[in-house]
Amino acid sequence: DIQMTQSPSFLSASVGERVTLSCRASQNINKYLDWYQQKLGEAPKLLIYNTNNLHTGIPSRFSGSGSGTDYTLTISSLQPEDVATYFCLQRNSWPYTFGAGTKLELK
Amino acid sequence: EVQLVESGGGLVQPGRSLKLSCLASGFTFSNYGMNWIRQAPGKGLEWVASISSSSSYIYYADTVKGRFTISRDNAKNTLYLQMTSLRSEDTALYYCARLEGYWGQGVMVTVSS
Numbered sequence: 001d002i003q004m005t006q007s008p009s010f011l012s013a014s015v016g017e018r019v020t021l022s023c024r025a026s027q028n029i030n031k032y033l034d035w036y037q038q039k040l041g042e043a044p045k046l047l048i049y050n051t052n053n054l055h056t057g058i059p060s061r062f063s064g065s066g067s068g069t070d071y072t073l074t075i076s077s078l079q080p081e082d083v084a085t086y087f088c089l090q091r092n093s094w095p096y097t098f099g100a101g102t103k104l105e106l107k
Numbered sequence: 108e109v110q111l112v113e114s115g116g117g118l119v120q121p122g123r124s125l126k127l128s129c130l131a132s133g134f135t136f137s138n139y140g141m142n143w144i145r146q147a148p149g150k151g152l153e154w155v156a157s158i159s160s161s162s163s164y165i166y167y168a169d170t171v172k173g174r175f176t177i178s179r180d181n182a183k184n185t186l187y188l189q190m191t192s193l194r195s196e197d198t199a200l201y202y203c204a205r206l207e208g209y210w211g212q213g214v215m216v217t218v219s220s
Contacts, residue, residue, distance in 0.1 A: 001169075034206070036152075044152065046208035055208050087152055091206065094166040096142075096154040 002026050002090050006099035012107045019075040021102045023088035028068050032092040035064055035073045038101075039084045047086075048073060080106060109133040109209045113201065116214035119193055127214055129186040129203030137161075137181035142206055143188045145199035146213070155201070156188065171197075193218045 003026040013019050023033065031051040036044040046055045048064035051071060061076045075082055083106055088099040115127040127143070143155040156177040157166045165177055176189040186203055193216075200213040 038152075043202060043210040043212055045210075046206075049208070089152075089154075089206075094157065095168050096157070098152040098154065101151045 001095055002029060002093060002097050004088055004090055004097050004099040006086075006088055006102050008102060009100065010103050010105070012105045013078050014107045015078055015080060017078045017107075019078050019082075019104065021073040021086055021104075023066075023071045023073070023099050025069045025071075025090055025092075029090045029092035031067060032090060033064075033066065033071045034089045034091065035062075036087045036089065037082075037084045038087065044087065078104075078106075109205070111203045111205065111209060111211035113203050113211045113214035116201065116216045118217045118219065120220050121194060121218055123193055124189070124191040125193060125216060126190070127188040127201055127203075127216070129188075129211060131184045131186065131203075131205075134205075134209075136179075136184040139205050139207070140164075141179060141186045142204045143177060143186075144202045144204050144210075145197075145216075146202070147196075147199045150199075153199075158186070190216070195219065 005024045007022045033051050035048040038044040047058050047062050052064045063074050065072050085101045085103045087101045110132045112130045119125050140159045142157045145153050145155050158177045174192045178187045195218050198218045202213045203211040
């Protein structure tokens with residue numbers, strides 16, 4: 001099974017700051033990597049699919065990059081509404097696996 | 108508008124069974140693979156099972172293989188998860204999801220005596 005390691009587990013940042021979250025796979029996942037945002041009490045929301053494709057309705061301050069085993073979600077200018085936990089998901093092969101999440105808070 | 112509405116959750120004793128349903132609307136259900144994903148209280152997300160559009164391909168997480176069965180009825184636009192031999196560690200919010208970006212609000216399953 002492919003293991004997904006997210007870092008950091010917790011991140012505190014200021015409004016307007018550029019934020020970078022990472023996800024590392026235990027083997028090549030061929031860019032089949034999605035990013036989700038989950039706010040407290042809500043279902044996860046898809047932000048980015050297949051590494052760098054912005055899902056419909058997602059603000060352009062969110063972007064994704066990566067290849068092979070290393071992937072990144074970037075928020076170009078952090079907004080208060082971005083406080084949430086972010087998960088990555090690999091869909092390269094079954095069983096699909098999620099990262100443990102990065103909890104993003106405001107400083 | 109795509110909607111996924113789960114039902115069938117509740118409190119169940121260890122070793123018993125429960126069947127979840129997910130009613131889909133707003134898209135051609137028979138064209139898409141579907142998934143169940145769960146989240147234990149205060150924990151992360153765990154993929155549980157996937158089924159292809161015509162039920163030809165089915166996959167399970169090792170943690171549920173042999174105990175859970177995913178199925179679908181395309182005529183009824185409904186996805187199912189039959190859960191047997193339930194354990195306390197199966198306690199979670201179960202989401203029905205189309206991984207192109209559509210999730211239900213989840214249904215809670217609590218396994219406890």
